[in-house]
Amino acid sequence: MLSRPRKILLTGGSSGIGRVLVDRLHAAGHDLVVLGRSEAALSDLRREAPTLATYRCDLSNQQDVEDAAAAIWSDHPDISVLINNAGVQFTPRFTEAGFRYDSVRYETTVNFLAPVWLSLLSLPGLLSHPDGGHVVNISSGLAFYPKTGSAVYCASKAALHSFSQSLRYQLEGGVRVTEVVLPMVDTPMTRGRGGRKISADQAVDEIMRGLRRRRAEIYVGRARLIPLLARIAPGRLRDILRRG
Structure with missing residues (x-):
């Protein structure tokens, strides 16, 4: 997927993993279209990398998503990759x-409904791209085994995991669908929380490696243990992540 320069649409590119992805992908020669909620943060991105295209969008607002998608695909019909990276977590x-209720709605919409809707709105362009389209959904190990806190976040990531699988089946032979399963990563979203975090740089290293190898599922860091432990010690894994 990253063997040649691509035009990539990325959500949540102003901080955390998204910010590192912007730096790495831009440095590798890819053209980036970044979608974000904060115009100030997007302005900072443009100052550092003037060739970036940025669009302000509140992913919790359906009309914002539809307006932004229409503008983006009109301006950049050659996009071939959508990375649904933006996410929020309340505790x-x-x-x-x-x-x-408002926090439940906001968290569910940003983490699940927005990726679903943006994928749908991007589908005509991705399907028609001569090099083939690609959707990448950034998920979490908590999609498989939830922790005690952040119940809505865990549920939204479980929904994104299931959606990614179904979307892969539906688009087989047309658009590639990749799910990235993350452990706890040291980002602004996890600031102040304990646990063994990996750096955003390490997470992006492994994401990039998995994309180059065209993997359908990319398990990052300690999340690589999930498929194995789910088979041989599911109870132990459930206890570990419950306390996470």
Whole structure:
């Protein structure tokens, strides 16, 4: 997938893993179209890499997503790769006063509905690209075994995992679909939380390697243990991630 220069649409490229992906992909000669919520953060990206194209979009807003997708595909019909990277995670439990319907809706929409809808809106362009299209969904090991906190985040990633599989079946022979399964990564989203985190640089190293090898599922860091432990010690894995 990365053996030749591509034009890539990436969500959530202003911080964390997305920011490192922007740097690596840009340095490798790929053209980047970055979708983000903060115009200030997007302006910073353009100052550092003037050739980047950026579009402001609130992924929790359906009209924003549809307007941004229409503008992007009109301006950049040669996009061949969509990377659904943006995500949010809230930590209140159901028994806490901080748990609100609006946060449930926002988290579910950004983590699951937006990738689904953006994939659909991008599908005509991806299917018609002469080099073949590619959708990459950034997921989590918590999609398989949830932890005690962040129940909505875990559920949204489980939904994204299932969607990625179904989408792969539906688009077989037309558009490649890759799911990236991450462990805990040291990003602004996980700031202040314990556990053995890997750096965003290490995560992106492994993502890039998996994409070059055309893997349908890329397990990063300790997440590589999930398929094995799920077979031989599912109870142990459930206990580990429950405390994560």
